[in-house]
Structures are given as structure tokens and as C-alpha cells.
Amino acid sequence: MAVPACSRRRLDDVSTTRLETFADGVFAIAATLLILNVDAQVTEGMGELGRRLVEIWPSYIAYAVSFVTIGIIWVNHHTVLRLLSGVDRTFLFINVFFLLCIAFIPFPTRLLATYVRTDDGSAAAVAYGITLTTTALFFNLMWRYAIGAGGRLLRVDADRREVDGITRSYRPGVPLYATATIVGMFQAEVSAALYAAIALFYVVSSVRFGREEAVT
Amino acid sequence: MAVPACSRRRLDDVSTTRLETFADGVFAIAATLLILNVDAQVTEGMGELGRRLVEIWPSYIAYAVSFVTIGIIWVNHHTVLRLLSGVDRTFLFINVFFLLCIAFIPFPTRLLATYVRTDDGSAAAVAYGITLTTTALFFNLMWRYAIGAGGRLLRVDADRREVDGITRSYRPGVPLYATATIVGMFQAEVSAALYAAIALFYVVSSVRFGREEAVT
Amino acid sequence: MAVPACSRRRLDDVSTTRLETFADGVFAIAATLLILNVDAQVTEGMGELGRRLVEIWPSYIAYAVSFVTIGIIWVNHHTVLRLLSGVDRTFLFINVFFLLCIAFIPFPTRLLATYVRTDDGSAAAVAYGITLTTTALFFNLMWRYAIGAGGRLLRVDADRREVDGITRSYRPGVPLYATATIVGMFQAEVSAALYAAIALFYVVSSVRFGREEAVT
Amino acid sequence: MAVPACSRRRLDDVSTTRLETFADGVFAIAATLLILNVDAQVTEGMGELGRRLVEIWPSYIAYAVSFVTIGIIWVNHHTVLRLLSGVDRTFLFINVFFLLCIAFIPFPTRLLATYVRTDDGSAAAVAYGITLTTTALFFNLMWRYAIGAGGRLLRVDADRREVDGITRSYRPGVPLYATATIVGMFQAEVSAALYAAIALFYVVSSVRFGREEAVT
Numbered sequence: 001m002a003v004p005a006c007s008r009r010r011l012d013d014v015s016t017t018r019l020e021t022f023a024d025g026v027f028a029i030a031a032t033l034l035i036l037n038v039d040a041q042v043t044e045g046m047g048e049l050g051r052r053l054v055e056i057w058p059s060y061i062a063y064a065v066s067f068v069t070i071g072i073i074w075v076n077h078h079t080v081l082r083l084l085s086g087v088d089r090t091f092l093f094i095n096v097f098f099l100l101c102i103a104f105i106p107f108p109t110r111l112l113a114t115y116v117r118t119d120d121g122s123a124a125a126v127a128y129g130i131t132l133t134t135t136a137l138f139f140n141l142m143w144r145y146a147i148g149a150g151g152r153l154l155r156v157d158a159d160r161r162e163v164d165g166i167t168r169s170y171r172p173g174v175p176l177y178a179t180a181t182i183v184g185m186f187q188a189e190v191s192a193a194l195y196a197a198i199a200l201f202y203v204v205s206s207v208r209f210g211r212e213e214a215v216t
Numbered sequence: 217m218a219v220p221a222c223s224r225r226r227l228d229d230v231s232t233t234r235l236e237t238f239a240d241g242v243f244a245i246a247a248t249l250l251i252l253n254v255d256a257q258v259t260e261g262m263g264e265l266g267r268r269l270v271e272i273w274p275s276y277i278a279y280a281v282s283f284v285t286i287g288i289i290w291v292n293h294h295t296v297l298r299l300l301s302g303v304d305r306t307f308l309f310i311n312v313f314f315l316l317c318i319a320f321i322p323f324p325t326r327l328l329a330t331y332v333r334t335d336d337g338s339a340a341a342v343a344y345g346i347t348l349t350t351t352a353l354f355f356n357l358m359w360r361y362a363i364g365a366g367g368r369l370l371r372v373d374a375d376r377r378e379v380d381g382i383t384r385s386y387r388p389g390v391p392l393y394a395t396a397t398i399v400g401m402f403q404a405e406v407s408a409a410l411y412a413a414i415a416l417f418y419v420v421s422s423v424r425f426g427r428e429e430a431v432t
Numbered sequence: 433m434a435v436p437a438c439s440r441r442r443l444d445d446v447s448t449t450r451l452e453t454f455a456d457g458v459f460a461i462a463a464t465l466l467i468l469n470v471d472a473q474v475t476e477g478m479g480e481l482g483r484r485l486v487e488i489w490p491s492y493i494a495y496a497v498s499f500v501t502i503g504i505i506w507v508n509h510h511t512v513l514r515l516l517s518g519v520d521r522t523f524l525f526i527n528v529f530f531l532l533c534i535a536f537i538p539f540p541t542r543l544l545a546t547y548v549r550t551d552d553g554s555a556a557a558v559a560y561g562i563t564l565t566t567t568a569l570f571f572n573l574m575w576r577y578a579i580g581a582g583g584r585l586l587r588v589d590a591d592r593r594e595v596d597g598i599t600r601s602y603r604p605g606v607p608l609y610a611t612a613t614i615v616g617m618f619q620a621e622v623s624a625a626l627y628a629a630i631a632l633f634y635v636v637s638s639v640r641f642g643r644e645e646a647v648t
Numbered sequence: 649m650a651v652p653a654c655s656r657r658r659l660d661d662v663s664t665t666r667l668e669t670f671a672d673g674v675f676a677i678a679a680t681l682l683i684l685n686v687d688a689q690v691t692e693g694m695g696e697l698g699r700r701l702v703e704i705w706p707s708y709i710a711y712a713v714s715f716v717t718i719g720i721i722w723v724n725h726h727t728v729l730r731l732l733s734g735v736d737r738t739f740l741f742i743n744v745f746f747l748l749c750i751a752f753i754p755f756p757t758r759l760l761a762t763y764v765r766t767d768d769g770s771a772a773a774v775a776y777g778i779t780l781t782t783t784a785l786f787f788n789l790m791w792r793y794a795i796g797a798g799g800r801l802l803r804v805d806a807d808r809r810e811v812d813g814i815t816r817s818y819r820p821g822v823p824l825y826a827t828a829t830i831v832g833m834f835q836a837e838v839s840a841a842l843y844a845a846i847a848l849f850y851v852v853s854s855v856r857f858g859r860e861e862a863v864t
Contacts, residue, residue: 018236018294020666025244028673032681032751033248039755049759049768053775064748071744075737078666089291089423096287100280103248107255111265120265127269207737234452234510241460249464305507305639312503316496319464323471327481336481343485450668450726457676465680521723521855528719532712535680539687543697552697559701 016087019095023077026099030106031070034063037110058192062113065196066105069132072202073102073139079166080143085155094142101135112192121188128195129181136173143170169205176201232297235311239293242315246322247286250279253326274408278329281412282321285348288418289318289355295382296359301371310361314354320347328408337404344411345397352389359386385421392417448513451527458531459506462538466495469542490624494545497628498537501564504634505534505571511598512575517587526574533567544624553620560627561613568605575602601637608633664735667743668726674747675722678754682711685758706840710761713844714753717780720850721750721787727814728791733803742790749783760840769836776843777829784821791818817853824849 041056042049087095108128115124146153147163154163176198184191257272258265303311324344331340362369363379370379392414400407473488474481519527540560547556578585579595586595608630616623689704690697735743756776763772794801795811802811824846832839 018240021237021240021669022244022290024666024669025241025673026248028670029245029248029677030251031747032674032677033251035678035681035751035755036252036684038752039758042759048771049763050771050774053759053771063752067748067751068744071741071747074670075740075744092291093287093419093423096284096291099247099287100283103251103283104254104279107251110255111258111269115265123264123266123269126266203741207741234456237453237456238460238506241457242464245461245464246467249467252468308507309503309635309639312500312507315463315503316499319467319499320470320495323467326471327474327485331481339480339482339485342482450672453669453672454676454722457673458680461677461680462683465683468684524723525719525851525855528716528723531679531719532715535683535715536686536711539683542687543690543701547697555696555698555701558698 016081016084019087019092020078020081023095023099024074026103027070027074027077030103031067033106034066034109037106037113038063040110041113056113058116059113061196062109062116062192065199066109068199068203069195070102070105072199072206073135075206076139076170080146083155083158083163083166084146084153087153091142091145091153094138094145098135098138098142101131101138104131105135107131112188112195116188116192122185125184125188125191126181129177129184129191132195133174133177133181136177140170140174143167232300232303235303235308236294236297239311239315240290242319243286243290243293246319247283249322250282250325253322253329254279256326257329272329274332275329277412278325278332278408281415282325284419285411285415286318286321288415288422289351291422292355292386296362299371299374299379299382300362300369303369307358307361307369310354310358314351314358317347317351317354321351323347328404328411332404332408338401341400341404341407342397345393345400345407348411349390349393349397352393356386356390359383448516448519451519451524452510452513455509455527455531456506458535459502459509462535463499463502465538466498466541469538469545470495472542473545488545490548491545493624493628494541494548497631498541500631500635501627502534502537504631504638505567507638508571508602512578515587515590515595515598516578516585519585523574523577523585526570526577530567530570530574533563533570536563537567539563544620544627548620548624554617557616557620557623558613561609561616561623564627565606565609565613568609572602572606575599664729664732667735667740668729671725671743671747672722674751675718675725678751679715679718681754682714682757685754685761686711688758689761704761706764707761709844710757710764710840713847714757716847716851717843718750718753720847720854721783723854724787724818728794731803731806731811731814732794732801735801739790739793739801742786742793746783746786746790749779749786752779753783755779760836760843764836764840770833773832773836773839774829777825777832777839780843781822781825781829784825788818788822791815 038056038059041059042052108124108131111124112128115121143166147167151158151163177195180191180194180198183194254272254275257275258268324340324347327340328344331337359382363383367374367379393411396407396410396414399410470488470491473491474484540556540563543556544560547553575598579599583590583595609627612623612626612630615626686704686707689707690700756772756779759772760776763769791814795815799806799811825843828839828842828846831842
């Protein structure tokens with residue numbers, strides 16, 4: 001903040017801060033809106049409440065998986081921005097499209113929770129998968145743009161090894177979600193389990209990555 | 217932050233920051249609430265889910281166009297605030313009315329998505345257009361007030377050419393949306409396509425404007 | 433930020449910042465949720481859309497009045513926090529109760545918009561009035577606590593005249609809303625007009641107050 | 649911000665700030681969404697509005713108790729973060745799970761408000777209790793992780809007595825909520841009263857704790 005600006009661009013630190021405020025707003029709202037999906041599963045006149053609360057367990061899983069998935073993406077978004085010296089208009093608009101995907105997540109989450117065990121399960125699993133695959137695509141595009149052209153937006157002091165480690169860690173996202181989407185065409189429940197497994201994989205590997213980083 | 221305040225007004229840096237927090241909150245929530253409109257298009261007992269998810273494509277377009285439109289306005293709002301040394305009460309209240317328009321956007325978006333291909337399409341297209349035209353009017357009012365009276369709220373070091381460039385870039389907003397609104401009275405679908413085209417035009421020209429700025 | 437902390441309390445600048453983030457979040461969400469009330473007035477199968485959009489004009493007024501009222505309170509909350517050197521636990525909890533009132537506003541707003549022209553208008557007008565009166569009470573409590581005990585939380589450099597001016601400007605809130613509430617028991621529509629008039633009065637007087645302050 | 653970073657970790661101050669932005673977003677949204685539960689209790693064609701607004705008093709209590717409970721947790725979360733020098737990935741993910749619980753609160757709140765006086769009261773009271781107990785568990789996990797391993801994430805200058813005081817003050821949360829949950833299996837209304845009493849206890853003891861702290 002108090003550091004004199006010496007970047008090649010006019011849109012600088014302040015932009016990063018405001019992008020964070022807006023992005024964190026979208027992350028937080030998209031994650032918090034997920035509960036509306038669970039809530040909508042319990043309406044009056046549907047029999048004993050206790051049993052109903054047990055029956056809708058897929059809603060809880062879907063809520064948790066999507067919340068944690070949004071949480072993972074938030075942690076990664078934050079890792080990316082920490083490494084940038086500033087942002088430009090192109091980067092801001094890639095972010096707008098990326099956040100458009102994030103804000104979309106509650107919709108296929110509700111579909112998956114409601115339909116996974118019905119004949120419509122495949123459509124729901126595919127809708128979920130397309131959303132997450134597209135989100136991962138835009139996330140990668142955002143990162144590629146930031147580090148492209150010889151580190152376009154990177155801080156001068158950004159650690160090359162860290163940057164490469166991040167590039168590597170973001171690589172599996174698109175193929176993983178694309179695979180789960182294709183599986184979803186045939187087996188909705190297996191696909192749903194894969195989405196949960198991907199989230200779990202990311203939490204574990206992200207925590208481990210953070211540990212290594214701290215050790216270095 | 218650490219820079220000693222030497223402005224003509226008492227409501228200073230802090231105000232700009234808090235205005236950003238509140239404004240970014242409204243931007244983020246209005247954008248994220250848009251998904252509720254898409255979600256409401258899929259209710260139980262309406263036939264095969266897969267087909268339904270394809271049928272509601274206007275909802276996706278409406279979601280994307282409004283999200284990106286809000287994103288564009290957010291980027292512009294942020295460009296404006298970056299150039300100000302501080303804000304006063306009048307500016308804050310113009311912002312409140314401007315944000316009132318932003319928060320209104322999800323409503324006509326839902327109308328347009330639901331009714332565009334029905335006999336009620338015109339009413340929906342006009343409602344959308346009036347909202348966006350009014351938003352553009354308040355945005356211009358905000359900017360005019362800030363630069364009025366010899367640069368009332370402008371930073372001392374604000375680049376005159378940049379300020380003029382911004383003034384020029386905000387000029388087409390009101391006539392463009394007003395035109396699309398009038399078209400909407402007769403042709404809802406053409407009007408909807410125009411709203412999408414305006415958003416696209418702004419993304420492209422904003423990115424190009426950002427490039428020129430960086431080059432200068 | 434970079435200024436060394438020399439206050440009497442441990443919960444300092446950071447607290448003020450976080451209180452602002454949380455408060456601005458509640459302000460922004462409460463204001464933005466208001467649009468859901470308007471949206472709920474337009475459901476399928478209710479006749480011609482154009483006519484319906486005109487018929488629900490009380491919803492637009494209610495939306496605008498509540499949005500601007502929340503905006504006014506936001507501006508005032510921000511004026512208060514700007515004058516404080518820090519916050520303590522008691523102040524934080526008064527704020528929690530105050531924000532509880534702010535977040536409640538969308539509910540009576542919907543009631544007033546829906547019922548003002550029906551036999552249930554009085555109940556709606558009274559519900560709206562009680563909410564706003566309570567909000568004004570907590571706002572005053574917050575301010576009284578901050579300036580109490582010889583300026584408990586005030587900045588050392590807070591201008592005494594400004595503080596007194598603020599105290600004076602917050603005085604009419606409770607009696608104004610209480611009066612409109614009592615009127616609501618008998619005349620819902622007059623009461624609704626009073627709520628709009630109070631908002632207008634505050635915008636005008638707040639802008640004027642800001643001007644005088646700038647001149648001084 | 650302007651202070652040179654000299655911590656053991658790379659993810660530093662900035663992380664704390666962004667965690668706050670995201671967390672405060674979730675806190676603010678979860679708290680503000682609570683009003684939707686109250687609003688849903690009043691639908692058209694249910695008789696006289698005035699009587700209905702009185703009848704739904706459990707909704708107001710539930711709204712207030714959950715809002716204040718979220719407010720208490722927010723104050724405590726903020727006390728914790730103030731004492732940390734930075735955060736690591738593990739801490740961020742514990743926070744994601746913790747916020748997942750916070751965002752869940754509106755759902756059992758609605759259940760409790762709707763069903764407390766019916767045969768389904770027990771199920772609702774237990775659902776509320778499990779949510780709050782789990783939230784308290786994750787909160788403690790977060791704190792334990794931060795102070796574990798010899799003050800893993802603590803500021804170097806963190807006051808040992810304050811840290812111990814905090815550890816002590818967080819201890820009763822889990823047993824209190826677990827007890828109220830068990831009571832809920834048999835007596836929904838007593839359980840609901842206990843949730844309110846716990847919130848009240850925390851407000852009072854938190855304010856008192858803050859006072860002692862200020863005196864010290």
C-alpha cells in the first residue's frame with residue numbers, strides 16, 4: 001500500500017484488492033447460497049421430519065462437496081493473486097467469466113442432490129461436471145494469462161519454483177472433471193462419488209503442497 | 217493509507233474504501249443471485265431433466281449477459297474510484313441510487329429469460345432496458361459529479377487525458393441501452409440480442425482501452 | 433495501518449476494519465435481497481406481464497425506500513466508525529443487535545409492498561415502523577455508548593463540534609419513525625408515505641450536513 | 649502492510665486479510681439469509697396479517713438467537729485471527745469446514761422455528777444442536793491448531809495470559825451445545841430455550857471478558 005508503485009501498468013495494487021473483495025464476495029455468496037438447496041428439500045406435509053432429514057442425505061453430501069470445492073478454488077485464487085504485482089483489464093474480465101462459473105455452481109449442485117438417485121441422475125451429473133470443468137478451464141486461463149508473455153502480471157520477486165509448482169498443481173483439474181463428467185453420462189452415482197473424491201484429493205494435496213512450501 | 221491526508225474534505229480515503237466494500241458487496245450479491253433465476257426454471261415433475269436443461273437455454277444466456285454486464289460496470293466503477301482523492305455525501309448518495317439500480321438487475325433478467333419467447337416478451341425486454349438505461353444514467357451522473365466543478369473529487373495527479381478518455385468511453389451507454397429498449401417495444405428477441413451485443417462490445421472495447429492505457 | 437497503535441485498548445484498528453467488513457456485508461445483502469420481494473410479485477399465469485409490471489408499483493416504491501433507508505444508515509454508520517479510535521466487545525455486540533435489525537428490514541418491506549392497499553395494510557405498516565424504530569434505537573445506543581463516559585471510543589482528535597452535530601442529527605430518527613408507526617395503526621398508506629418522506633428528508637439533510645462540514 | 653514480512657511462512661498477512669474477507673462474507677450472508685425463514689412463514693391467504701405476525705413469534709426468537717449466535721462466533725473468530733501472525737493451508741481448510749457449518753445454520757434455524765411446537769420438534773431441536781455442536785468443534789479445532797506445536801501460528805508478541813484466557817473461554821461451547829442437543833431428543837422447547845440461554849451467556853461473558861481484558 002505504502003510502497004511506491006513502479007509497475008508497468010496503471011491498474012495496480014488497488015485493483016488487486018478490489019478484485020479480491022468482489023471475488024471473495026462471489027465465493028462467499030455462492031457457497032452460502034448452497035444451503036437454500038438443502039432447505040428446499042424439507043417442505044411441510046411430507047411426513048415425519050426426523051426420517052425426512054435422514055432421507056435427504058445426498059443433499060448434505062452435495063452441500064459439503066460443493067462448499068469445499070468452492071473453498072479449494074478460493075484458496076487457489078488467493079494463491080494466484082498473492083503472486084501478482086497488479087492486474088489489467090484482460091485479467092479482470094477473465095476473472096468475471098471465471099466468477100460467472102463459480103456463481104453457477106449452486107444450480108447443478110441442487111440438481112445433483114435432487115436427481116442423483118433417479119432416472120434423471122445422468123443429466124444432473126453431467127450438468128455438474130460441465131460447470132466444474134468450465135470453471136477449471138477459466139481458472140487455468142486466468143493463471144496462464146498472468147504468467148504468460150514472460151510473467152506478464154507476476155511480481156518481480158515471485159519464486160520461479162513456486163510458480164512452476166502451481167502450474168503443475170493446476171494441470172489435473174480439467175482432465176479430472178472432464179473424466180467425471182463423461183462417467184456421469186453412464187453412472188450418475190459413480191460420477192458424484194468422483195466429484196467428492198476430487199475435492200478430497202485437492203484438500204489433501206493442497207495441505208501437503210502448503211507444507212512443502214513452508215519447509216522450503 | 218499511510219499517506220498523510222491533505223485533501224479539502226474530511227470524508228477521505230476511508231470513505232473510498234468503505235464505499236468499495238459496500239458497492240462490491242452489492243455487485244457480488246446481485247451477480248450471484250442471478251443463478252436463482254436459472255434454478256427456478258427447473259422444478260419437479262416437468263418431464264425429462266436433460267431435455268429441460270436444454271430448453272431453458274435463454275436462462276443461461278440471460279444469466280451470462282447480466283453477470284458480465286454487472287462485471288463490466290464493476291470494472292468501470294473501480295476505474296472511477298481509483299481516480300478520486302475522496303468522496304463526499306452527495307457522491308455517496310448518488311452511489312446509493314446507482315447501486316439500487318444494480319441490485320434491481322436480477323428481476324428484469326428473470327423476466328427476460330422467462331418471457332422473451334412469449335407474447336409478454338416486449339414487456340420483459342422493455343423492463344430490462346429501462347433498468348439498464350437508468351443504471352447507465354446514474355453511472356454517468358456519478359462520474360459527472362466527480363469531475364464537475366473543476367474536478368471536484370479528482371486526485372490532484374489524475375491524468376487529464378485518461379479522465380477525458382473515460383468520459384468519452386461512458387458516453388455511448390445511455391443511448392445504446394435506450395435504443396435497445398425502444399427496439400424491445402416491437403421485437404423482444406432482437407432487443408435481447410442487442411443487450412448481449414452491448415455487453416460484448418463493452419468487454420472488447422474495455423480490454424482494448426486498457427491496452428492503450430498500458431501502452432501510453 | 434502503518435501508524436503505531438497507541439490506544440487504550442487491545443481491540444483496535446483491525447477490529448474497526450473487520451466490523452466494517454461484516455457490517456457492510458449485512459448492509460449490502462439486506463439491500464440486495466429486497467429485489468426478491470419485487471420478483472415474487474410476478475409469477476406465471478397472472479395475466480399480461482406489462483399490466484402486471486405496472487400494477488405492482490408499490491413494490492418498486494417499497495424497494496426504493498428501503499434500499500435508500502439502508503443506504504442512509506450505511507452512510508451514518510460509516511460516519512460513526514470514522515470517528516472512533518477502536519471498538520470494544522460491548523460496542524461489537526451493540527452492533528450485532530443493530531445489524532440484526534438491518535437484516536430484518538426486507539421482511540416488513542415485503543409485507544408493506546404486498547398489503548399496503550388491503551385490509552391488512554395497518555399490520556404491515558406497523559411491522560415496518562417497529563422495525564425501523566428499533567433500528568434507530570440501536571443506532572442511537574451505539575453512538576451514545578461510543579461517545580459516553582467522556583468519549584469512550586472517540587478518536588483523540590475528533591472534532592467536538594462535529595460530534596455534537598452528529599448527536600443532534602441522530603436525535604429525530606426514533607420520534608419520526610415512532611410517529612409514522614402510530615399513524616400506521618390507522619392509515620397504512622399515509623404511514624407508508626411518511627416512511628418515504630423520512631428517507632427523503634434524511635438524504636437531503638445528510639447531503640446538506642456534508643456540505644456544511646466540508647465548508648467548515 | 650508496510651511492515652516488512654519476517655515470518656516463518658510465505659502465506660502471511662495478506663492471507664489473514666483475505667480469510668477475513670471470505671469469512672466475514674459467509675458470516676454476513678448466513679446471518680442475513682435468516683430473514684428468509686421468517687418471511688416464508690407469512691404467505692397469502694392465511695387469514696388476518698396482524699394475528700399471523702403475532703403467531704409466528706418463535707420465528708422471531710429463532711431469527712434473533714441464530715443471528716446473535718453467528719455474531720458471537722464472528723466476534724470470537726476475529727479475536728482468534730487478531731492473535732495470528734499468518735495462516736497456512738491447513739488452517740485455511742479448517743476454516744473452510746468451519747464456515748461450511750456457519751453457512752448451514754439457517755437451515756436448522758428454519759426447522760426449529762417451524763416445528764418446535766409440533767410433534768417434529770425433537771427432530772428440529774436435534775438438527776439445530778448437531779449443527780451448533782459441530783460448529784463449536786471446528787472452532788476449537790481451528791484454535792487448537794493455531795496455538796498447537798508451541799504456538800504454530802501465534803504472533804510472537806501474543807500475550808500468553810490472553811491466549812490461555814481464550815482457550816478457557818472456548819472450552820464450554822461443545823459440552824453446552826451437546827447437552828442441549830441431548831435435551832432436544834426429549835424436550836424440543838426446553839432445548840430451544842437452552843440455545844437462547846447459551847447465546848445470552850456468551851454475550852454477557854464475552855462483554856465481561858472484554859472488560860477485564862481492557863482493564864488488564
